[in-house]
Amino acid sequence: RSNAEKFEFQAEVSRLMDIIINSLYSNKDIFLRELISNASDALDKIRFLSLTDKEVLGEGDTAKLEIQIKLDKEKKILTLRDRGIGMTKEDLIKHLGTIAKSGTSAFVEKMQSSGDLNLIGQFGVGFYSVYLVADYVEVISKHNDDKQYVWESKADGAFAISEDTWNEPLGRGTEIRLHLRDEAQEYLEEGKLKELVKKYSEFINFPIYIWASKEVDVEVPAEEDESSDEEETSDSTSEEGEDEDAEKSEDEGTEKKPKTKKVKETSNEWELLNDVKAIWLRSPKEVTEEEYTKFYQSLAKDFGDEKPLAWSHFTAEGDVEFKAVLFVPPKAPHDLYESYYNTNKANLKLYVRRVFISDEFDELLPKYLNFLKGLVDSDTLPLNVSREMLQAHSSLKTIKKKLIRKALDMIRKIAEEDPDESSGKDEKEVEKSGTDDDEKKGQYAKFWNEFGKSIKLGIIEDATNRNRLAKLLRFESTKSDGKLTSLDQYISRMRAGQKDIFYITGNSKEQLEKSPFLERLKKKNYEVIFFTDPVDEYLMQYLMDYDGKQFQNVSKEGLKIGKDSKNKELKESFKELTKWWKGALTSENVDDVKITNRLDNTPCVVVTSKFGWSANMERIMQSQTL
Ligand code: ADP
Numbered sequence: 001r002s003n004a005e006k007f008e009f010q011a012e013v014s015r016l017m018d019i020i021i022n023s024l025y026s027n028k029d030i031f032l033r034e035l036i037s038n039a040s041d042a043l044d045k046i047r048f049l050s051l052t053d054k055e056v057l058g059e060g061d062t063a064k065l066e067i068q069i070k071l072d073k074e075k076k077i078l079t080l081r082d083r084g085i086g087m088t089k090e091d092l093i094k095h096l097g098t099i100a101k102s103g104t105s106a107f108v109e110k111m112q113s114s115g116d117l118n119l120i121g122q123f124g125v126g127f128y129s130v131y132l133v134a135d136y137v138e139v140i141s142k143h144n145d146d147k148q149y150v151w152e153s154k155a156d157g158a159f160a161i162s163e164d165t166w167n168e169p170l171g172r173g174t175e176i177r178l179h180l181r182d183e184a185q186e187y188l189e190e191g192k193l194k195e196l197v198k199k200y201s202e203f204i205n206f207p208i209y210i211w212a213s214k215e216v217d218v219e220v221p222a223e224e225d226e227s228s229d230e231e232e233t234s235d236s237t238s239e240e241g242e243d244e245d246a247e248k249s250e251d252e253g254t255e256k257k258p259k260t261k262k263v264k265e266t267s268n269e270w271e272l273l274n275d276v277k278a279i280w281l282r283s284p285k286e287v288t289e290e291e292y293t294k295f296y297q298s299l300a301k302d303f304g305d306e307k308p309l310a311w312s313h314f315t316a317e318g319d320v321e322f323k324a325v326l327f328v329p330p331k332a333p334h335d336l337y338e339s340y341y342n343t344n345k346a347n348l349k350l351y352v353r354r355v356f357i358s359d360e361f362d363e364l365l366p367k368y369l370n371f372l373k374g375l376v377d378s379d380t381l382p383l384n385v386s387r388e389m390l391q392a393h394s395s396l397k398t399i400k401k402k403l404i405r406k407a408l409d410m411i412r413k414i415a416e417e418d419p420d421e422s423s424g425k426d427e428k429e430v431e432k433s434g435t436d437d438d439e440k441k442g443q444y445a446k447f448w449n450e451f452g453k454s455i456k457l458g459i460i461e462d463a464t465n466r467n468r469l470a471k472l473l474r475f476e477s478t479k480s481d482g483k484l485t486s487l488d489q490y491i492s493r494m495r496a497g498q499k500d501i502f503y504i505t506g507n508s509k510e511q512l513e514k515s516p517f518l519e520r521l522k523k524k525n526y527e528v529i530f531f532t533d534p535v536d537e538y539l540m541q542y543l544m545d546y547d548g549k550q551f552q553n554v555s556k557e558g559l560k561i562g563k564d565s566k567n568k569e570l571k572e573s574f575k576e577l578t579k580w581w582k583g584a585l586t587s588e589n590v591d592d593v594k595i596t597n598r599l600d601n602t603p604c605v606v607v608t609s610k611f612g613w614s615a616n617m618e619r620i621m622q623s624q625t626l
């Protein structure tokens, strides 16, 4: 094309496309899910803009917020069209090729190790999955702020963009034409497409139509036998088309009564494939487990085989009304703790009265709960204000508070229903979970392995909920027998007269088990918690007490084990030695030299002062590995 401008794909994108094209991955269906998801996102965006400016929707068909699918068997083209926000020329260049998203290289890596394309949407590169089934793709797009453009590429490292002077004007939105590969001809079968759309569009909040062909009986004059009627295949909507036909045949019938015969003809009409229902508006009792799982998958773009670990679906009433569904994913996303303090990856979708507003609202949940997926739909928030004004709305504080409570309850329940967690619990409570036992078994340990760090960050950051979060804390200890245990369980095992909760921090459990700091405590049968995650050092600066008990780092000054009756005599008899020793080490290196009862076999040990950094903390600060 004479007006085409050529561009090269950004290197990582190009690599990704190569991998997709050459993939032997059998589940190629996923491209459709990605395209529908993009169409739905684009429709959400224009609908959001229309809240403050009705004009943006345009008139007539252009204003219809819908998705259309067409098949062209002869040309082997599958077309998906939306009337969403569309893309400007600059959008096409940036979003479809020249700017690699942060997930691009992560996904390339994942592809090379697992070969599983299923999670492509999670990495923000779902569009490129079109090359699983097509060798040539055209994207025609019209944004309100620009002319209509065509993006096209044969995935050969380059793409071209031209001002569109030959296709029918779209009004607004995007049309994607997939020129299907020979081995992907099944995507021209209407039945296949219908099945896939139904499967992938269950939770899409816009109508999806397919240009379906239908065999109909038509009466034609017996003698002249003129074949097809032009009207039959016109692009008018189905209802109109049928009405016209009906009128016509009646007229003909009453006036002339010619001899007629019936013949079969195919006509096309737009067939609606989904019912646009919002799952969160339904009563939780009516929603099945399978529906929640599927809803989670479409929300989180997580199409693995695992179910979410837990969910909570509720309605908040009172001053601020909203409905919400929260999920704990089965796995942490690849970048959960990447630049935790610099970015906010909010994962809840915010709707106001069924209208999607944003999924980048960081006022809904605190950072440490960013691993949750879900959705909030509020009737209290105003619809026709800017995102910035919403962000500052006073109701958000209440919503956030309630969401945190519900989220922590949901997590607590994972533990409560997990039979592995129930040791030391009252028998009746365990019985309640009944038949689900097998399914719930080990779920909390799983949760902890994926998201334990988030709970710890919560203890550090959220003073209001610190105690609730501390209940969710798990760790190993000198008595936990290789399993995870909780503070409540620790307390239930405390020795008579034991006042403090003992812990030790370090690199690994194996290393800590050999620590001389434990000698005496072990011998006296005291339990000591192992904290081996770098974040634990910070955690213990914030977690001062639990259930009225103080925490004592056993490698620090101030450890009291039972009664120190002999201590006084010993102190006296070794007075000269300790004095000499302190002088010999100089006061810059040590604060004091003391007699201790914390050791058993080891003659002496270096202890950190009460407010100083532990040796482990020194190590962490040196390597800066939070
Ligand atoms: P993601 O949807 O996660 O952002 P994709 O690779 O699926 O990643 O899409 C990349 C980008 O291309 C989108 O973020 C969007 O800006 C743009 N895009 C894709 N499809 C459409 C569409 N149908 N309408 C408007 N923009 C689109």
Ligand code: MG
Pocket (backbone or CB within 6 Å): 034, 037, 038, 121, 124, 125, 126, 127
């Ligand atoms: Mg997408």
